[in-house]
Amino acid sequence: MATPARIAILVVSDRAARGEYEDKGGPGAEAWLRAVITSPVEIARHIVPDGREGVAARLRALVEDGADLILVTGGTGPAPRDQTPEAVTDVAHREYPGFGEEMRRASLREVPTAILSRQTAVSRDATLIITLPGKPSAIATCLDAVFAAVPYCLDLLGAGRIETDPARIRAFRPKAG
Numbered sequence: 001m002a003t004p005a006r007i008a009i010l011v012v013s014d015r016a017a018r019g020e021y022e023d024k025g026g027p028g029a030e031a032w033l034r035a036v037i038t039s040p041v042e043i044a045r046h047i048v049p050d051g052r053e054g055v056a057a058r059l060r061a062l063v064e065d066g067a068d069l070i071l072v073t074g075g076t077g078p079a080p081r082d083q084t085p086e087a088v089t090d091v092a093h094r095e096y097p098g099f100g101e102e103m104r105r106a107s108l109r110e111v112p113t114a115i116l117s118r119q120t121a122v123s124r125d126a127t128l129i130i131t132l133p134g135k136p137s138a139i140a141t142c143l144d145a146v147f148a149a150v151p152y153c154l155d156l157l158g159a160g161r162i163e164t165d166p167a168r169i170r171a172f173r174p175k176a177g
Protein backbone atom coordinates (compact mmCIF):
# COMPACT_ATOMS: atom_id res chain seq x y z
CA MET A 1 0.00 0.00 0.00
CA ALA A 2 1.19 3.53 -0.74
CA THR A 3 2.68 5.56 2.11
CA PRO A 4 -0.16 7.65 3.59
CA ALA A 5 -0.03 11.38 2.93
CA ARG A 6 0.25 13.29 6.18
CA ILE A 7 -2.10 16.20 6.75
CA ALA A 8 -2.17 18.45 9.81
CA ILE A 9 -5.09 20.71 10.71
CA LEU A 10 -4.02 23.62 12.91
CA VAL A 11 -6.93 25.49 14.50
CA VAL A 12 -5.90 28.97 15.65
CA SER A 13 -8.44 30.27 18.14
CA ASP A 14 -8.06 31.85 21.58
CA ARG A 15 -11.43 30.62 22.77
CA ALA A 16 -11.21 27.09 21.33
CA ALA A 17 -7.69 26.74 22.83
CA ARG A 18 -9.04 27.81 26.24
CA GLY A 19 -11.98 25.43 25.94
CA GLU A 20 -14.50 28.32 25.99
CA TYR A 21 -16.23 26.88 22.98
CA GLU A 22 -16.16 23.56 21.26
CA ASP A 23 -13.90 23.57 18.21
CA LYS A 24 -16.00 22.99 15.12
CA GLY A 25 -13.37 24.03 12.56
CA GLY A 26 -10.97 21.12 13.09
CA PRO A 27 -13.63 18.39 12.85
CA GLY A 28 -15.20 20.20 9.87
CA ALA A 29 -11.92 20.35 7.98
CA GLU A 30 -11.18 16.70 8.78
CA ALA A 31 -14.64 15.59 7.60
CA TRP A 32 -14.18 17.55 4.35
CA LEU A 33 -10.79 15.89 3.72
CA ARG A 34 -12.06 12.39 4.50
CA ALA A 35 -14.99 12.86 2.10
CA VAL A 36 -12.73 14.03 -0.72
CA ILE A 37 -9.43 12.13 -0.43
CA THR A 38 -9.53 8.51 -1.61
CA SER A 39 -5.82 7.63 -1.18
CA PRO A 40 -4.27 6.62 2.18
CA VAL A 41 -4.04 9.61 4.49
CA GLU A 42 -3.17 10.35 8.13
CA ILE A 43 -4.90 13.41 9.57
CA ALA A 44 -3.87 15.02 12.88
CA ARG A 45 -5.66 17.94 14.55
CA HIS A 46 -4.07 20.60 16.76
CA ILE A 47 -5.41 23.73 18.51
CA VAL A 48 -3.28 26.75 19.44
CA PRO A 49 -4.19 30.27 20.66
CA ASP A 50 -3.83 33.24 18.32
CA GLY A 51 -0.33 34.73 18.22
CA ARG A 52 2.46 35.11 15.73
CA GLU A 53 5.27 33.29 17.58
CA GLY A 54 3.18 30.38 18.82
CA VAL A 55 1.61 29.70 15.43
CA ALA A 56 4.96 29.99 13.62
CA ALA A 57 6.65 27.65 16.12
CA ARG A 58 3.90 25.05 15.70
CA LEU A 59 4.10 25.29 11.90
CA ARG A 60 7.88 24.77 11.97
CA ALA A 61 7.40 21.71 14.19
CA LEU A 62 4.70 20.24 11.93
CA VAL A 63 6.91 20.69 8.86
CA GLU A 64 9.86 19.15 10.73
CA ASP A 65 7.59 16.26 11.65
CA GLY A 66 6.94 15.54 7.96
CA ALA A 67 3.49 16.98 7.21
CA ASP A 68 2.75 17.07 3.47
CA LEU A 69 -0.11 19.54 3.84
CA ILE A 70 -1.10 21.83 6.71
CA LEU A 71 -4.51 23.52 6.84
CA VAL A 72 -4.54 26.47 9.26
CA THR A 73 -7.93 27.89 10.27
CA GLY A 74 -8.54 31.21 12.01
CA GLY A 75 -6.70 34.40 12.77
CA THR A 76 -6.63 35.73 9.20
CA GLY A 77 -8.77 38.82 9.84
CA PRO A 78 -7.99 42.42 10.86
CA ALA A 79 -8.36 42.14 14.69
CA PRO A 80 -5.12 42.75 16.63
CA ARG A 81 -4.96 39.11 17.79
CA ASP A 82 -5.36 37.87 14.17
CA GLN A 83 -1.72 37.16 13.33
CA THR A 84 -1.88 33.93 11.35
CA PRO A 85 -0.75 35.51 8.05
CA GLU A 86 2.28 37.05 9.79
CA ALA A 87 3.17 33.66 11.32
CA VAL A 88 2.76 31.91 7.97
CA THR A 89 4.95 34.52 6.25
CA ASP A 90 7.60 34.01 8.96
CA VAL A 91 7.92 30.31 8.05
CA ALA A 92 7.35 30.63 4.29
CA HIS A 93 9.96 29.73 1.72
CA ARG A 94 7.56 30.56 -1.13
CA GLU A 95 4.13 32.18 -1.44
CA TYR A 96 1.22 31.20 -3.72
CA PRO A 97 -1.10 34.23 -3.72
CA GLY A 98 -3.52 32.60 -6.16
CA PHE A 99 -4.93 30.45 -3.34
CA GLY A 100 -6.00 33.48 -1.31
CA GLU A 101 -7.38 35.25 -4.37
CA GLU A 102 -9.56 32.30 -5.35
CA MET A 103 -10.74 31.53 -1.80
CA ARG A 104 -11.76 35.16 -1.27
CA ARG A 105 -13.54 35.21 -4.63
CA ALA A 106 -15.59 32.13 -3.65
CA SER A 107 -16.31 33.47 -0.15
CA LEU A 108 -17.38 36.87 -1.47
CA ARG A 109 -20.35 35.16 -3.11
CA GLU A 110 -21.50 34.34 0.46
CA VAL A 111 -20.46 37.32 2.63
CA PRO A 112 -19.12 40.79 1.77
CA THR A 113 -16.75 40.59 4.76
CA ALA A 114 -14.82 37.79 3.01
CA ILE A 115 -12.62 40.60 1.73
CA LEU A 116 -11.32 40.99 5.31
CA SER A 117 -9.57 37.62 5.30
CA ARG A 118 -5.83 37.79 4.54
CA GLN A 119 -5.77 34.08 3.79
CA THR A 120 -3.01 32.75 1.54
CA ALA A 121 -0.87 29.66 0.90
CA VAL A 122 2.86 29.14 1.23
CA SER A 123 5.34 26.30 1.17
CA ARG A 124 8.11 25.51 3.60
CA ASP A 125 10.47 22.78 2.36
CA ALA A 126 8.12 20.19 0.78
CA THR A 127 5.09 21.16 2.89
CA LEU A 128 2.16 23.16 1.52
CA ILE A 129 0.47 25.41 4.11
CA ILE A 130 -3.00 26.81 3.32
CA THR A 131 -4.72 29.31 5.61
CA LEU A 132 -8.51 29.43 5.96
CA PRO A 133 -10.90 31.69 7.91
CA GLY A 134 -11.90 30.44 11.37
CA LYS A 135 -15.65 30.45 10.75
CA PRO A 136 -16.42 26.73 10.40
CA SER A 137 -18.76 27.27 7.42
CA ALA A 138 -15.95 29.05 5.52
CA ILE A 139 -13.75 25.97 5.51
CA ALA A 140 -15.73 23.97 2.94
CA THR A 141 -16.29 27.02 0.74
CA CYS A 142 -12.56 27.73 0.61
CA LEU A 143 -11.41 24.13 0.17
CA ASP A 144 -14.02 23.57 -2.56
CA ALA A 145 -12.58 26.60 -4.37
CA VAL A 146 -8.92 25.58 -4.48
CA PHE A 147 -8.42 21.91 -3.68
CA ALA A 148 -8.36 20.78 -7.35
CA ALA A 149 -4.88 22.33 -7.57
CA VAL A 150 -3.54 20.88 -4.30
CA PRO A 151 -2.54 17.33 -5.39
CA TYR A 152 -0.43 18.60 -8.31
CA CYS A 153 1.12 21.26 -6.08
CA LEU A 154 2.15 18.52 -3.63
CA ASP A 155 3.60 16.49 -6.56
CA LEU A 156 5.71 19.47 -7.64
CA LEU A 157 6.90 20.13 -4.08
CA GLY A 158 7.93 16.47 -3.69
CA ALA A 159 5.34 15.87 -0.98
CA GLY A 160 3.04 12.84 -0.61
CA ARG A 161 0.61 11.88 -3.36
CA ILE A 162 -3.10 12.55 -2.92
CA GLU A 163 -5.97 11.12 -5.00
CA THR A 164 -9.44 12.60 -4.81
CA ASP A 165 -12.99 11.46 -5.48
CA PRO A 166 -13.75 13.13 -8.84
CA ALA A 167 -17.42 13.37 -7.88
CA ARG A 168 -16.34 15.83 -5.14
CA ILE A 169 -13.11 17.40 -6.42
CA ARG A 170 -11.47 16.57 -9.76
CA ALA A 171 -7.73 16.89 -9.05
CA PHE A 172 -6.07 18.52 -12.05
CA ARG A 173 -2.67 17.14 -13.08
CA PRO A 174 -1.52 18.59 -16.42
CA LYS A 175 -0.33 15.90 -18.81
CA ALA A 176 3.23 16.16 -20.10
CA GLY A 177 3.66 17.52 -23.67
Ligand SMILES: Nc1ncnc2c1ncn2[C@@H]1O[C@H](COP(=O)(O)OP(=O)(O)OP(=O)(O)O)[C@@H](O)[C@H]1O
Binds near residue numbers: 014015026134135136
Ligand atom coordinates in the same frame (compact mmCIF):
# COMPACT_ATOMS: atom_id res chain seq x y z
N1 LIG B 1 -12.53 26.65 15.75
C1 LIG B 1 -13.76 27.21 15.83
N2 LIG B 1 -14.82 26.46 16.26
C2 LIG B 1 -16.06 26.99 16.31
N3 LIG B 1 -16.35 28.26 15.96
C3 LIG B 1 -15.33 29.02 15.54
C4 LIG B 1 -13.99 28.55 15.46
N4 LIG B 1 -13.18 29.54 15.02
C5 LIG B 1 -14.00 30.58 14.84
N5 LIG B 1 -15.28 30.29 15.14
C6 LIG B 1 -16.46 31.17 15.05
O1 LIG B 1 -16.26 32.10 13.99
C7 LIG B 1 -16.21 33.43 14.50
C8 LIG B 1 -15.13 34.22 13.75
O2 LIG B 1 -13.87 33.58 13.90
P1 LIG B 1 -12.57 34.36 14.41
O3 LIG B 1 -11.38 33.54 14.07
O4 LIG B 1 -12.61 35.78 13.91
O5 LIG B 1 -12.75 34.29 15.97
P2 LIG B 1 -12.30 35.35 17.04
O6 LIG B 1 -13.45 36.30 17.25
O7 LIG B 1 -10.94 35.91 16.68
O8 LIG B 1 -12.20 34.47 18.36
P3 LIG B 1 -11.28 33.20 18.75
O9 LIG B 1 -9.87 33.44 18.32
O10 LIG B 1 -11.42 33.15 20.23
O11 LIG B 1 -11.92 32.00 18.07
C9 LIG B 1 -15.94 33.26 16.00
O12 LIG B 1 -16.42 34.34 16.74
C10 LIG B 1 -16.64 31.97 16.30
O13 LIG B 1 -18.03 32.20 16.47
Ligand SMILES: Nc1nc2c(c(=O)[nH]1)N[C@H]1C(S)=C(S)[C@@H](COP(=O)(O)O)O[C@H]1N2
Binds near residue numbers: 078107132133
Ligand atom coordinates in the same frame (compact mmCIF):
# COMPACT_ATOMS: atom_id res chain seq x y z
N1 LIG C 1 -16.67 31.83 3.34
C1 LIG C 1 -16.53 32.75 4.33
N2 LIG C 1 -15.41 33.47 4.36
C2 LIG C 1 -15.22 34.40 5.34
C3 LIG C 1 -16.19 34.59 6.35
C4 LIG C 1 -17.37 33.78 6.29
O1 LIG C 1 -18.27 33.89 7.15
N3 LIG C 1 -17.49 32.87 5.27
N4 LIG C 1 -15.98 35.52 7.33
C5 LIG C 1 -15.11 36.65 6.98
C6 LIG C 1 -14.75 37.47 8.12
S1 LIG C 1 -16.05 38.26 8.91
C7 LIG C 1 -13.46 37.67 8.53
S2 LIG C 1 -13.10 38.80 9.75
C8 LIG C 1 -12.36 36.98 7.86
C9 LIG C 1 -11.25 36.52 8.78
O2 LIG C 1 -11.67 35.49 9.66
P1 LIG C 1 -10.65 34.79 10.65
O3 LIG C 1 -10.02 35.86 11.49
O4 LIG C 1 -11.51 33.84 11.44
O5 LIG C 1 -9.60 34.07 9.87
O6 LIG C 1 -12.82 35.86 7.11
C10 LIG C 1 -13.86 36.23 6.22
N5 LIG C 1 -14.09 35.14 5.31
